Amino acid sequence: MAVTVVTMEVGNDGVAVISISNPPLNVLTVAIIAAMKEKFSEATRRSDVKAIVLTGKGGRFSGGFDISAFQKVHKSGDVSDSPNESFDLIVNTIEGFLLYSGIRVLLQSVVLYVIVKIAEPVVAAVEGLALGGGLELAMGCHARIAAPKTQLGLPELTLGVIPGLGGTQRLPRLVGVSKAVEMLLFSKPIMSEEGKFQGLIDDIASSEELLRASRLWALGIVERRKPWVRSLHRTDKIGSLSEAQGLLRNAREQAKRTAPNMPQHLACLDVVEEGILHGGYAGLLKEATVAKELVLSNTSKALAHLFFAQRTTAKVPNITDVGLKPRHVKKVAIIGGGIMGSGIATALILSNISVFLKEINSEYLLKGMKTIEANIQGLVTRGKVTQDKGQKALSMLKGVSDYSEFKDVDMVIEAVIEDVPLKQKIFTELEKVCSSCCILATNTSTIDLNVIGEKTNSQDRIIGAHFFSPAHVMPLLEIVRTEKTSPQVILDLLTVGKIIKKVPIVVGNCTGFAVNRTFFPYMQGPHLLVNLGVDLFRIDRVIRNFGLPIGPFQLQDLGGYRLGLAAGKEFANAFPDRTFRSPLTELLLKNGRNGKSNGKGFYIYEKGSRPKPDPSVLPIIEESRQLMNIMPGGKPISVTDKEILEMLLFPAVNEACLVLDEGVVARASDLDVASVLGMSFPSYRGGIMFWADTVGSNHIYTSLKRWSEIYGSFFKPSRFLEERAVKGMPLSAPATSSPKSNSKL
Numbered sequence: 086m087a088v089t090v091v092t093m094e095v096g097n098d099g100v101a102v103i104s105i106s107n108p109p110l111n112v113l114t115v116a117i118i119a120a121m122k123e124k125f126s127e128a129t130r131r132s133d134v135k136a137i138v139l140t141g142k143g144g145r146f147s148g149g150f151d152i153s154a155f156q157k158v159h160k161s162g163d164v165s166d167s168p169n170e171s172f173d174l175i176v177n178t179i180e181g182f183l184l185y186s187g188i189r190v191l192l193q194s195v196v197l198y199v200i201v202k203i204a205e206p207v208v209a210a211v212e213g214l215a216l217g218g219g220l221e222l223a224m225g226c227h228a229r230i231a232a233p234k235t236q237l238g239l240p241e242l243t244l245g246v247i248p249g250l251g252g253t254q255r256l257p258r259l260v261g262v263s264k265a266v267e268m269l270l271f272s273k274p275i276m277s278e279e280g281k282f283q284g285l286i287d288d289i290a291s292s293e294e295l296l297r298a299s300r301l302w303a304l305g306i307v308e309r310r311k312p313w314v315r316s317l318h319r320t321d322k323i324g325s326l327s328e329a330q331g332l333l334r335n336a337r338e339q340a341k342r343t344a345p346n347m348p349q350h351l352a353c354l355d356v357v358e359e360g361i362l363h364g365g366y367a368g369l370l371k372e373a374t375v376a377k378e379l380v381l382s383n384t385s386k387a388l389a390h391l392f393f394a395q396r397t398t399a400k401v402p403n404i405t406d407v408g409l410k411p412r413h414v415k416k417v418a419i420i421g422g423g424i425m426g427s428g429i430a431t432a433l434i435l436s437n438i439s440v441f442l443k444e445i446n447s448e449y450l451l452k453g454m455k456t457i458e459a460n461i462q463g464l465v466t467r468g469k470v471t472q473d474k475g476q477k478a479l480s481m482l483k484g485v486s487d488y489s490e491f492k493d494v495d496m497v498i499e500a501v502i503e504d505v506p507l508k509q510k511i512f513t514e515l516e517k518v519c520s521s522c523c524i525l526a527t528n529t530s531t532i533d534l535n536v537i538g539e540k541t542n543s544q545d546r547i548i549g550a551h552f553f554s555p556a557h558v559m560p561l562l563e564i565v566r567t568e569k570t571s572p573q574v575i576l577d578l579l580t581v582g583k584i585i586k587k588v589p590i591v592v593g594n595c596t597g598f599a600v601n602r603t604f605f606p607y608m609q610g611p612h613l614l615v616n617l618g619v620d621l622f623r624i625d626r627v628i629r630n631f632g633l634p635i636g637p638f639q640l641q642d643l644g645g646y647r648l649g650l651a652a653g654k655e656f657a658n659a660f661p662d663r664t665f666r667s668p669l670t671e672l673l674l675k676n677g678r679n680g681k682s683n684g685k686g687f688y689i690y691e692k693g694s695r696p697k698p699d700p701s702v703l704p705i706i707e708e709s710r711q712l713m714n715i716m717p718g719g720k721p722i723s724v725t726d727k728e729i730l731e732m733l734l735f736p737a738v739n740e741a742c743l744v745l746d747e748g749v750v751a752r753a754s755d756l757d758v759a760s761v762l763g764m765s766f767p768s769y770r771g772g773i774m775f776w777a778d779t780v781g782s783n784h785i786y787t788s789l790k791r792w793s794e795i796y797g798s799f800f801k802p803s804r805f806l807e808e809r810a811v812k813g814m815p816l817s818a819p820a821t822s823s824p825k826s827n828s829k830l
């Protein structure tokens with residue numbers, strides 16, 4: 086159990102060093118804030134203290150306010166668990182605002198002066214990271230000295246809230262309105278080097294020198310060699326009112342486009358503006374009010390849930406909690422240099438893992454190597470990777486055309502086409518050429534792993550490493566285990582996932598695994614609706630308005646119809662009872678259409694403009710409708726946008742319930758993360774199960790039941806959903822009984 090403390094040491098130089106210790110990230114809790122106040126008061130009372138340095142133990146200043154406190158507020162609805170005390174700590178105690186605000190609040194000041202007299206300058210010694218409340222605390226100090234490469238940022242908007250410890254006021258005063266708005270709206274941290282350039286940081290000192298430099302700076306303030314700056318009182322970086330308001334106007338327009346359906350972006354800009362119009366103190370008061378309102382919003386509930394859900398995926402029962410140590414994976418061989426194989430190779434080499442890429446001939450090999458180079462170049466061009474890092478990554482790559490290098494690789498990832506005999510052949514060969522402890526992974530997205538490994542005696546080291554395309558960009562890694570996969574192999578792949586900065590989710594073996602399986606009804610529902618007479622472009626619009634980046638038909642355009650058809654067949658075989666068979670995709674292919682790749686999709690794609698609906702697809706849809714003949718009375722059904730949304734998403738929720746009930750995932754929150762990272766379900770809705778619980782199991786069940794009676798078994802609700810609806814239980818609540826014997830984990 087980590088010890089949470091705030092300590093103070095006073096040196097012979099008269100500098101008190103107050104240190105926060107709450108490993109691993111020194112997050113701020115209400116208790117820590119109270120303890121800090123106590124230490125500051127003590128320092129003020131002591132006659133031997135001339136100045137104060139505030140720092141964090143363990144090489145990290147602070148990761149911000151404790152997000153789990155937000156979750157407490159979400160459960161209780163009581164905002165007193167949020168950081169109230171902090172206002173007093175930063176404004177009154179550290180920054181000493183009231184002391185210097187003069188006659189205006191004279192009476193009050195005198196009283197406070199007596200209670201928390203503060204005449205010492207405070208310097209923040211910042212290392213590792215200062216995020217959210219951590220950076221806000223540092224900005225309340227009179228100067229900030231940072232170690233090199235320290236991350237500085239205000240990521241609160243990603244949690245559905247705004248900075249609540251003065252960040253909306255002090256950041257614009259330190260770095261200017263334009264940079265502050267950029268950092269706030271995009272929650273993008275900067276490094277201390279840029280922080281120094283922007284004026285957020287006063288000086289940089291090496292890690293070893295940090296405390297000494299901070300003490301000296303603090304003494305410099307006492308001796309008036311350095312300025313004693315209260316950032317809340319500064320106005321020099323704000324610029325003219327009209328300029329600031331122009332920036333905010335543009336930022337609002339941008340926020341409406343890039344962050345629709347979320348309240349915190351516009352609210353944050355309003356709070357920044359309040360401070361510009363009426364002064365920093367007024368801005369702080371508004372910030373406190375708005376922060377409290379936002380913490381109770383559905384967006385904040387969803388995003389805080391997702392924050393922890395994402396970190397929970399790496400905690401796998403009986404794998405990560407049984408004392409196993411991960412083995413070091415240094416060399417990986419990849420079979421297949423197509424889009425997937427080259428994307429996976431790119432992700433590995435960028436994390437310093439050596440890769441041998443194998444292809445069947447030199448032409449394909451060259452193509453794969455070129456794709457990897459292009460992937461890296463793309464990242465360099467977009468500024469995601471430096472030129473040096475890109476070069477170094479490419480030096481970790483070697484193309485091969487046979488198995489001679491495979492004898493001492495730690496892992497092989499097969500990424501060839503979805504062909505069962507081919508994969509079986511490859512795995513029997515791998516068993517012969519690789520060492521007996523080499524991990525044998527496949528990137529299949531649908532095929533049963535037991536079938537792939539059927540002809541080997543290595544079932545214990547066969548595992549699925551299902552990446553999402555493009556693999557070097559998409560953050561999700563679905564790790565598929567069978568009942569025979571050894572815990573050590575699962576742990577090793579989890580560790581590789583973390584090293585290459587993916588969010589790994591361990592799932593059981595079934596058709597489509599967790600992600601594709603949950604979303605197969607979402608790809609079929611739109612066809613059902615279109616055959617019932619609903620306009621396809623309206624369907625896409627409804628989904629976009631809900632928050633997915635593109636609708637299901639545009640998604641099919643991107644993937645190509647052949648791929649969709651092949652996947653549809655797999656699902657139809659595995660789950661015939663809840664498959665909707667539509668002739669539409671085959672008709673499209675028959676008409677020479679294959680989506681974006683051949684320029685014949687549901688949309689027309691022209692460089693530089695948004696995709697436009699293609700009217701030439703409508704006669705094909707009409708043909709499909711006539712063949713299906715399912716419109717009641719031959720007339721298109723009449724549905725609201727809400728019904729369209731629900732008819733598309735509830736079947737996916739139903740499948741997610743089955744995935745959960747069958748033990749394909751360990752917990753509902755894994756499906757939330759999978760849906761957000763694998764299928765672009767809007768994060769601010771918390772993921773598919775979280776969202777479903779906000780809608781309510783009863784409404785989902787009764788709707789599906791009604792539609793199944795009218796439109797057929799595609800909508801048939803599962804037993805799990807029915808049980809939860811009858812009991813009034815959330816879908817995400819853990820099962821009350823012991824784990825099922827059919828669990829796939």
Ligand SMILES: C[C@H](O)CC(=O)SCCNC(=O)CCNC(=O)[C@H](O)C(C)(C)COP(=O)(O)OP(=O)(O)OC[C@H]1O[C@@H](n2cnc3c(N)ncnc32)[C@H](O)[C@@H]1OP(=O)(O)O
Pocket residue numbers: 109110112148149150151152153168214216217218219221240241244247248249250252393396397
């Ligand atoms: C009032 C204020 O304005 C409001 C705020 O300050 S809101 C908080 C603002 N701060 C943030 O958003 C930072 C959130 N944290 C992060 O982004 C990442 O943890 C990080 C980039 C700092 C570090 O990443 P990384 O090194 O990969 O460590 P990571 O696994 O994420 O975190 C380590 C542990 O700390 C926990 N943690 C991290 N930040 C936390 C926070 N702010 N509150 C509570 N727990 C936190 C994680 O849940 C994890 O716990 P676990 O080991 O039990 O799973």
